[in-house]
Amino acid sequence: MQLKLTLLLTAACSLQALCANAKELLISPPGQPPLPTAQEASTSAAASGLNLTNIQGDILIVDVPSFKAQLKSGIAPLITSTFQLLPNTTDPADLFVNIAFSSSGLSKLGIANPDLGDNNLFQKGQFNGATNLGDLTSNWLPQFAGTSIHGVFLIASDTLDGVSATLSQVQSILGSSISESYRLQGQARPGDQQGHEHFGFMDGISNPAVNGFNTPHPGQALVNPGVILFGESGDPKSRPGSTGWAKDGSFLVFRQLAQRVPEFNKFLLDHAPSEANMTLEENAELLGARMIGRWKSGAPVAMSPLFDNLVIATNAQQNNNFDFSAPSDSSLCPVSSHIRKTNPRADFSKGNFPNHIIRAGIPYGPEVTDAENASNTSSTDPSLDRGLAFVAYQSDIDTGFETLQSDWANDPSFRRGYQYANNAVLQGADPIIGPNGVSRSPAGLDPSNLSGSITIMEDFVVSKGGEYFFSPPISAIQTTLSS
Structure with a gap:
């Protein structure tokens, strides 16, 4: 055998x-x-x-x-x-x-x-x-x-x-x-x-x-x-x-x-907010940070809402010291952001919940090529496939990974009821790892229009199995x- x-x-x-x-x-x-x-x-x-x-x-x-x-x-x-x-x-x-x-x-x-x-x-x-x-x-x-x-x-x-x-x-x-x-x-x-x-x-x-x-x-x-x-x-x-x-x-x-990096970067430029005294590129970086919930450095937008902060990012005593409770709306960190959907902290059960995993993934594939950057399109060449080999450990898959993906990231109504202009709004599916093949409309990504949503018609992360x-x-x- x-x-x-x-x-x-x-x-x-x-x-x-x-x-x-x-x-x-x-x-x-x-x-x-x-x-x-x-x-x-x-x-x-x-x-x-x-x-x-x-x-x-x-x-x-x-x-x-x-x-x-x-x-x-x-x-x-x-x-x-x-x-x-x-x-x-x-x-x-x-x-x-x-x-x-x-x-x-x-x-x-x-x-x-x-x-x-x-x-x-x-x-x-x-x-x-x-x-x-x-x-x-x-x-x-x-x-x-x-x-x-x-x-x-x-x-x-x-x-x-x-x-x-x-x-x-x-x-x-x-x-x-x-x-x-x-x-x-x-x-x-x-x-x-x-x-x-x-x-x-x-x-x-x-x-x-x-x-x-x-x-x-x-x-x-x-x-x-x-x-x-x-x-x-x-x-x-x-x-x-x-x-x-x-x-x-x-x-x-x-x-x-798989990660479609050129398409993600183009989306950020095409839908960048219009914060005053910031360049288009800076506004695009801001949108990406609000979609993730952290700047590229790792600094959380809950602590540094408009600009990256390397001092916070590199200090493990500071960069997790937040719980989304003050304020609890999307003004600092969008309720729809990736890190808030998958680890809601005080948003959910006052922060006391069993749905934790230990992640231990690693990137795979080559860096983005000049040709891909120029065309804003990921190559179809299999040798240029890139992304994340996602690994997570838990004692209960249902309570751990499945809840985070199916019940939190994919569900636009998870933690519904945040009030804007006296109307309850859906926060939307996770803008990064939400369901493939359907449009997503996460709310609160534009700091100047918290009640609005941005429609995402493409998948930036594609599950290949x-x-x-x-x-x-x-x-x-x-x-x-x-x-």
Whole structure:
């Protein structure tokens, strides 16, 4: 029996972003909340009961064969733990291998009827719920259609040569027991764009802190470890395996999101507001910042509404210190903006909600070409496809990713009722990741016309497919899944 495998290969990967230092695989760009040191994390984990050597450090795309024999003896020793990724650890990782399995992959490995208590979303697979996510399956890559992918390997290093060497090692170990279904290569963007996605915005600033692992900065959400990890404090469900083999595992959501950068930039120029004493380009930058909710530097518009502020952006003690409560309308940050739709803070349940995920994606594809910029159109050449390899971890896909995408980002009525001129208005769908193939009319993007909306007729982010995976604890790779 042969398992199909998808590979995500990165020369710069992320729990936050990837570095060019072989001694330290992860970097922390200015403004992103830094990871705790190994000593700090060990102290916190000891108090909370977390086992950082049993939790995989990061994961992405698999198709799995009858490779149990090689899994225990050959692959398990290569798996990178969370502890190995922390600064000042005694056992640092200079490359990293992680593995996760789809529902069909777990079935092939002998986990019968792998219902892990997630409203059957994991069992059914992402393709079967694509419409609910706002995807057009006609845009999906054929490899992701159905449930044929059994798992995913994430292989990361500080160099492409390191990735290639590790991939060759994995292929040699597993031999004909696997077949490769799909491969996606990610890489941190160059120069001062490191840590930024292809639209140019700093990414990964709003990830929550995990109680017992790291200390939150002002405004940063603090979640119980069970929101991310099976069987830990705060896990919302009692499910098969959560107190046994699956404890410390996590659901991994992978999505390949293509970004149409020239079209996005043209839209900003064509619909730029008309703030006084600002150039067209400055007004276009303002519109982009209000659509995202942050400036490209990462500074939130809730704290710097008209102009970017690098001092706030690069200070992790400041750049999350807001909750949309003062004022609660769109005057500072549009209620429809991407970061407010997907993390409503005090807008929703007074900020106390379980719908948190940890994002660990990375850009893929080349920089925009001069020809694309000149024509304001993304090339149809597949080699110029670019976007985000989106990765998110949570203990419950329904409460986590599915709620953020389907119920918040896609729903124009989510948190309805903000009053302008005594009329309740819809805030509109997320202007960045809202549903594909339909027009969206987010409100409040023009600071001089908060009651008005801008109609968006094109998709700047196009879902090309993905899958739901389970990232098992390292102990399960060594025992249950390889026995």
